[in-house]
Amino acid sequence: MGLTITEKILASHAGKAAVEPGEFIIARPDMVMGNDLSTAGAIGVLKQMGATKVFDPEKVVIVFDHLVPAKDIQAADLLKGVRQWVREQGIALFYDEGRHGIAHIILPEQGLALPGDLIIGGDSHSCTYGAVGAFSTGVGHTDLAGVLALGEIWLKVPASIKFTYHGTLGPWIMGKDLILATIGKIGIDGALYQAMEFRGPALATLGMSERLTMCNMAIEAGGKSGIIVPDGMTLAYVKERARRPWTVYQSDPDARYVAEYDFEITGMRPQVAKPFSPDNVVSVDEVAGTPLDQVFIGSCTNAKLEDLRIAARILRGKKAHAGTRLIVIPASTWIWNQALKEGLLEIFAEAGAAVSTPTCGACFGGHMGILGAGEVCLSTSNRNFVGRMGHPTAQSYLANPAVAAASAIKGCIAAPEEVGA
Amino acid sequence: MIRGRAWKFGDDVNTDVIMPGKYLAMRNPELIAPYIMEGIDPDFGKKARPGDIIVAGKNFGCGSSRETAPGGLKAFGIGAVIAPTFARIFLRNAVNIGLPVLECPAAAAGIREGDLVAVDVASGRITDETTGAIYHAAPFPPFLQELIAAGGLVNYARKRLGLA
Numbered sequence: 218m219g220l221t222i223t224e225k226i227l228a229s230h231a232g233k234a235a236v237e238p239g240e241f242i243i244a245r246p247d248m249v250m251g252n253d254l255s256t257a258g259a260i261g262v263l264k265q266m267g268a269t270k271v272f273d274p275e276k277v278v279i280v281f282d283h284l285v286p287a288k289d290i291q292a293a294d295l296l297k298g299v300r301q302w303v304r305e306q307g308i309a310l311f312y313d314e315g316r317h318g319i320a321h322i323i324l325p326e327q328g329l330a331l332p333g334d335l336i337i338g339g340d341s342h343s344c345t346y347g348a349v350g351a352f353s354t355g356v357g358h359t360d361l362a363g364v365l366a367l368g369e370i371w372l373k374v375p376a377s378i379k380f381t382y383h384g385t386l387g388p389w390i391m392g393k394d395l396i397l398a399t400i401g402k403i404g405i406d407g408a409l410y411q412a413m414e415f416r417g418p419a420l421a422t423l424g425m426s427e428r429l430t431m432c433n434m435a436i437e438a439g440g441k442s443g444i445i446v447p448d449g450m451t452l453a454y455v456k457e458r459a460r461r462p463w464t465v466y467q468s469d470p471d472a473r474y475v476a477e478y479d480f481e482i483t484g485m486r487p488q489v490a491k492p493f494s495p496d497n498v499v500s501v502d503e504v505a506g507t508p509l510d511q512v513f514i515g516s517c518t519n520a521k522l523e524d525l526r527i528a529a530r531i532l533r534g535k536k537a538h539a540g541t542r543l544i545v546i547p548a549s550t551w552i553w554n555q556a557l558k559e560g561l562l563e564i565f566a567e568a569g570a571a572v573s574t575p576t577c578g579a580c581f582g583g584h585m586g587i588l589g590a591g592e593v594c595l596s597t598s599n600r601n602f603v604g605r606m607g608h609p610t611a612q613s614y615l616a617n618p619a620v621a622a623a624s625a626i627k628g629c630i631a632a633p634e635e636v637g638a
Numbered sequence: 639m640i641r642g643r644a645w646k647f648g649d650d651v652n653t654d655v656i657m658p659g660k661y662l663a664m665r666n667p668e669l670i671a672p673y674i675m676e677g678i679d680p681d682f683g684k685k686a687r688p689g690d691i692i693v694a695g696k697n698f699g700c701g702s703s704r705e706t707a708p709g710g711l712k713a714f715g716i717g718a719v720i721a722p723t724f725a726r727i728f729l730r731n732a733v734n735i736g737l738p739v740l741e742c743p744a745a746a747a748g749i750r751e752g753d754l755v756a757v758d759v760a761s762g763r764i765t766d767e768t769t770g771a772i773y774h775a776a777p778f779p780p781f782l783q784e785l786i787a788a789g790g791l792v793n794y795a796r797k798r799l800g801l802a
Contacts, residue, residue, distance in 0.1 A: 241779060241781040254662055258665070261665070262791075262792060266796055267796055267799060283662065291663045291664065292663050295665070340703055341701065341702050341727055355703045355727055356703060356727060357703050357708075357734065359705060359734040359790075360730055360731070360734060362791075363734075363794070366795050366798075367799070371781065405650050406650065410726050436701075439725060439726070441726055494650065581654075582660060602652045602654040603654070603655050603677045603678070604655060604659075604677040605659070609676075609677055
């Protein structure tokens with residue numbers, strides 16, 4: 218019986234020839250990621266464990282994203298404590314203010330997530346790195362401390378679900394639309410404990426930015442991981458970034474899947490997740506005209522350079538609606554600099570947007586665009602649960618950056634063609 | 639034996655409502671404990687008492703990996719959480735820090751709000767003392783049972799490091 222790419226990666230990191238879904242393994246990761254919040258939590262647990270040193274400072278990357286620049290005194294003290302610990306541990310892969318960005322974008326961008334890797338991240342959206350053909354999953358800060366101390370983690374081998382995308386992408390259809398349609402179809406726990414393997418002729422035409430968005434939201438269907446078998450597009454992406462060797466795994470033709478779903482995307486309309494769940498998905502046409510207090514273009518899901526280019530193409534020479542705030546937060550310092558050079562930040566500024574330095578910001582209700590009571594937002598982020606972006610009575614709709622840009626101009630939810638795009 | 643009143647919640651209770659993002663920078667579980675479940679029921683922290691038991695629908699704890707969600711429930715003194723299924727990161731976090739979680743669809747459906755419930759975590763036996771109904775939660779796989787018996791991941795790691 219054949220193996221999936223997920224089973225092959227897990228077997229190789231557990232020192233086994235093969236593994237089976239449901240099996241418990243002890244695996245050794247290639248890279249461990251902590252962000253400001255999860256690292257701060259892990260530092261306390263490491264003390265309780267009696268661990269004075271991380272297992273290998275070269276396999277640890279620490280990224281400041283949730284609270285940077287420090288939003289208040291509490292955050293400043295938290296960041297200060299993490300900085301000191303990073304210095305003590307001799308961790309060179311440290312993305313502090315000025316180099317910072319959202320971890321899930323920094324790792325692939327900087328060549329720290331590579332095909333065949335096993336990556337454990339102290340954040341739920343660590344499933345993002347599956348886009349380069351890695352097995353990656355999110356954990357809490359006690360697990361993060363455990364893997365930092367021991368260099369190993371227990372994992373239950375997940376069964377895999379195969380998602381195949383057929384057809385041709387229409388204008389303004391992005392990876393966000395494919396993954397929202399997928400989550401809408403299988404539900405918020407449709408892939409609980411399982412690996413989501415994305416493939417198919419339509420997927421093969423998607424660039425890395427779209428693939429990152431799709432794997433990013435695997436967790437929104439309860440998935441343990443999202444993964445895409447590397448192809449020429451993947452290898453071209455990693456070749457210019459990697460600083461260490463990697464391994465390409467394929468899924469065998471006779472690999473086992475617990476379920477298979479097929480999606481025909483020709484003619485698909487942009488998808489929107491309505492409050493209060495990412496699986497509450499409809500076509501943009503069903504919610505068009507919904508008045509908006511705020512549009513947020515940001516987060517690990519949709520604030521990559523390609524996302525900003527698409528938003529800028531629609532916003533160029535136009536203004537955000539007078540009654541609608543537009544907030545743009547590029548996902549990483551590199552992206553911010555590129556967006557500056559390409560004139561994207563100028564387009565956003567002239568459109569009346571508030572453009573910020575990289576941070577998770579409003580996505581998790583932290584800072585930089587919190588919603589007040591009853592306010593309505595359209596966001597390019599990944600979750601729209603009650604209270605996620607601010608007040609419990611605020612509402613968030615989730616969509617792709619093209620829909621976000623068009624909606625900012627109209628002041629209400631709008632398809633891109635409604636603003637002449 | 640854990641014994642307390644049942645508080646019922648629906649399906650897909652996510653960590654944003656268990657512990658909203660505004661409390662994420664607060665590191666002390668004791669300080670965030672009063673705000674548990676605030677996103678669903680702002681008064682929950684005032685109404686519930688230590689020892690009480692949360693009985694919820696499927697996929698409890700979905701969404702963010704924030705450990706302040708199970709950490710806050712534990713610090714408040716919630717005795718156990720009973721649900722048909724748990725989101726995987728929440729389940730790992732709960733096991734790691736020693737918050738009892740029990741997967742039991744029958745108990746999650748049968749127990750009513752306010753019932754007095756007794757839970758024997760080791761055996762997985764759940765008794766609804768108000769109705770007399772007895773349920774049995776699915777036993778965790780042996781690997782997880784060992785982790786739970788070790789007292790969570792901190793003790794497990796200390797053993798692996800040769801410190802305990």
